[in-house]
Amino acid sequence: MPRVTLPMSDELKSNIPQPSDAGLTASRSTVPIWIIVLTLLLLFLGAVYFDHHSGWFDKHVYAPYTSAEQLASYQPKSGAASMLTQGKAVYETYCGLCHGSDGLGKPGQAPELAGSEWVAKDITSLARIPLAGLNGPIQVKGRDWNLSMAPMGASLSDADLSAVLTYIRESWGNKNGAVSVDEMKSARVAISGNAPSAADLAKMTPLERGHAVFQKYGCAQCHGLDAKGGVPNPNAKTAEQIPSLIYVADGYTKDELKAFIRRGERNIPALHPDGPPPPHFMPSWGNVISSNELDDLADFLFSLKPKGDNLGF
């Protein structure tokens, strides 16, 4: 199709910029002051909005406290409130894995604590469970259980144990009352009533004392009376059982063994990575066991290795 060119008037031609006029020019100019002011104003109003609408900025939160006493004045006044906070933290670390954060337990793993008659028992009977463990058939709220619980609380201080028992006795609808640190101390003494006296210990050989330590801290609950292990630990990579201790002399120096007992091992590798975490773990005993007890325990454990049972190198 042929292109048609129409004639342009002289007036129109004069209004078209010529190439020499068409180049863009740049020059320095300042940002209008109103944009800067507006931006700052918006930022300021935003901060004010946050201040007014967020609990984070309550003066009790960020006020510069001048002394520890002033800070303490804002903490929960009631001992029970602070015990419950502490108890919940201990519970989630040591108990919640099996008994559940909601206290309803887990089928085949651990009975419920909510509404349990065991929780309502006297303090010594209740404290015996975390301190000494529990094996064999029991009934909880009319249902039969036959499991093994390690002495999960044996490595805890009286303050932590009283806090966690208070939390259990006062949570999920339970109204069984708090457990004081003094009551916990008395319960611990009552439970270890059969432990040898200081005079008895002084007469013992190191190996006998080590055996007494083994019993005192409930090692047998997990590792067996003969320390040969075998207590079930579902989904643990160690063949779903708690390991034997009779060969520790093969794998550790005494210093390595003592360091491990002090440190414990919270993370037990899972046999099936997608399965539940193994419920039993090695508590850290460093804060509970004395240095002398640890020496005796290491001597005792090293003595357990069967004679002649060597691995060939």
Place this chain on the structure above:
Amino acid sequence: MTMINKFTTMLLGMAALTLTAGLARAEDQLDAETKARIEKYEQGPATIDVSKYPQGIQDNYETFSQKCAQCHKLSRPINCDYALPDEWSRYVKRMMRKPGSGIDSASGLKIFEFLTYDSSVRKKAMLNDKLAKLTPDDKAAAEAKIKEVHDKYDNK
């Protein structure tokens, strides 16, 4: 002015909270020092170039790779600070004694010999440092064990 102070406090508070959260997380770990050490080992190489090792040691490397990787990263033993025969002996026996490890005496020996041989080549400086700190008797026993492994595999 009070509002500006509050805003500044907010920014500082957020920075402090981030820092505190990081520290608290570290404290949560049962043994942060041990964990950090293991993590450091595990970040290193996970394989060893064994092409210049004797064939028997190369075979033992296969056993090591297969058995040990069942439970932990190979980079852990490869980069850890064990080098003495005694250290490897305890380490391998500790693993063997774990229920379900599946490491029998024959496999355990192969793994031990591989690790001892490898340490005498790849971790030579570390090994010499450790040997120098031993008592004369322990040093002689360690050197004898290393020689025994080399004699068994070199030039075969």
